[in-house]
Amino acid sequence: MRVVLADPPAFTPTYDHELAAALARGGVDVELVTSRFRFGETPAPDGYARRELFYPLSSRLFRRSRLRLPLKIAEHPFGLAALRARRADVLHMQWLVPELDVRLFRPQMPSVFTAHDLLPRRTARKQQLWRRLLERFDRVIVHSERGRETLAGLDVDATVIPHPVFPSDPERRDDGRTILCFGVIRPYKGLSDAIEAVRRAGEARLLVAGDPLEPMEPYRTAAQGVDVEWRLGYLPQAEVDRALGEATIALFPYRPELDQSGALLRAICAGVPAVAYDVGGVAEPIRTFGAGRVVPAGDLEALAAAVQELLSDSTALESARAGARRARDELTWDAAARAHLGVYEEIA
Secondary structure: OEEEEEEOOOOOHHHHHHHHHHHHHOOOEEEEEEEOOOOOOOOOOOOOEEEEEEOOOHHHHOOOOOOHHHHHHHHHHHHHHHHHOOOOOEEEEOOOOHHHHHHHOOOOOOEEEEOOOOOOOOOOOOHHHHHHHHOOOOEEEEOOHHHHHHHHOOOOOOEEOOOOOOOOOOOOOOOOOEEEEEOOEOHHHOHHHHHHHHHHHOOOEEEEEEOEOOOOHHHHHHOOOOOEEEEEOOOOHHHHHHHHHHOOEEEEOOOOOOOOOHHHHHHHHOOOOEEEEOOOOOHHHHHHHOOEEEEOOOOHHHHHHHHHHHHHOHHHHHHHHHHHHHHHHHOOHHHHHHHHHHHHHHHO
């Protein structure tokens, strides 16, 4: 079977690589169609082909400048034309540019879409847009039961394939009091709640590691009096491993915005327990494997109490670490590839 994976904006290059490589190990002929990743190196193809057919100019001339957007819009139809020219049994889209693709994108072969990010941005004000887009696909994949329920509200019968973890084993330098907030810093990540939870937890240290997509000064002001270390910018893998190796627990006080968190799964796969608000499908791997604590969304008091419990109770902390290790053993890319192949075979 030949499959084209497509991530035009290169939003999830590590996910794309791991899925493509796992499918290739399973005997699938895989081509990844994407664009140049603007913020660092991407993994070398492992058993699959990679083609950067989208945004040849805007992805090279700009990082996050607003000047990139008009050029990207102009380039998008040419990328879609190049994608239509690929020949495969199945086209699997990882991301769309919805306002453009609702007018321009119509699959020419059996097709699958993975709805990585489907909470209220997709369902609050753009329901009709997303209904029109999703009905063009033969199958839609989500990462959680919560995601499946959300898309059922758009009359979409989605297939659940849990998001695999990114296995790692960083050198442990845990001091027993470090709380990690990891990943791209956006408003929905709830960094202000993380700062306040660490403040209330007492003798805790907060490590913020990630690339800001919003002004940081308000957070720095809010963090006065809290023991905080800021490691800002797009972090290479060695720095990600260093941060994970220093973390006692990782904190994910997200607002409703997405189905699953790659940053959370990176933490779990490194053996770091997670404390998270119950939003989207974020809570599902934590609950399933006992890999930390889940508290009601927006309940700052419960968030701080969960942090304090894991820092003060060595038995509870070790149990959560064991749950994280179980998740690492079971949520594998090869298992996900087999599930994807089953979906492909249903429509090819």
